[in-house]
Amino acid sequence: MTVLTGQYFSLTGHVKDADGKYIPNMQPVFSSDDTGVVDVRLLPSGEYMAHAVAAGSCTLTATYNAVTSTLAVDVIDEQVEDTIEISVGTVENSPN
Numbered sequence: 001m002t003v004l005t006g007q008y009f010s011l012t013g014h015v016k017d018a019d020g021k022y023i024p025n026m027q028p029v030f031s032s033d034d035t036g037v038v039d040v041r042l043l044p045s046g047e048y049m050a051h052a053v054a055a056g057s058c059t060l061t062a063t064y065n066a067v068t069s070t071l072a073v074d075v076i077d078e079q080v081e082d083t084i085e086i087s088v089g090t091v092e093n094s095p096n
Helices: none
Strands: 002-004 008-011 029-032 038-042 048-052 056-064 067-076
Touching (some): 038 056, 048 067
Antiparallel strands (some): 056 067
16 A cells, blocks of 8 residues: 555454454454554544655555554655556558
């Protein structure tokens, strides 16, 4: 996942049981391995919000009991625009 420096984004996780069924009203705890890149906060509403603080890479982790899931995040300073390069081959007059 790539985000821009300064962006905020919400974190949502769904807990499943051993049979793969969602467990209602269970939410993992989120954390960042580098809060200097992405800071994670639990809001009073019970939702988690992440803030891309500075350019770099980090891993966000969702934990519920002994189960974890991770997400790699790259924070960049500016959006890099895609480019298209067009080249023209030999130009010839078409016969009439």
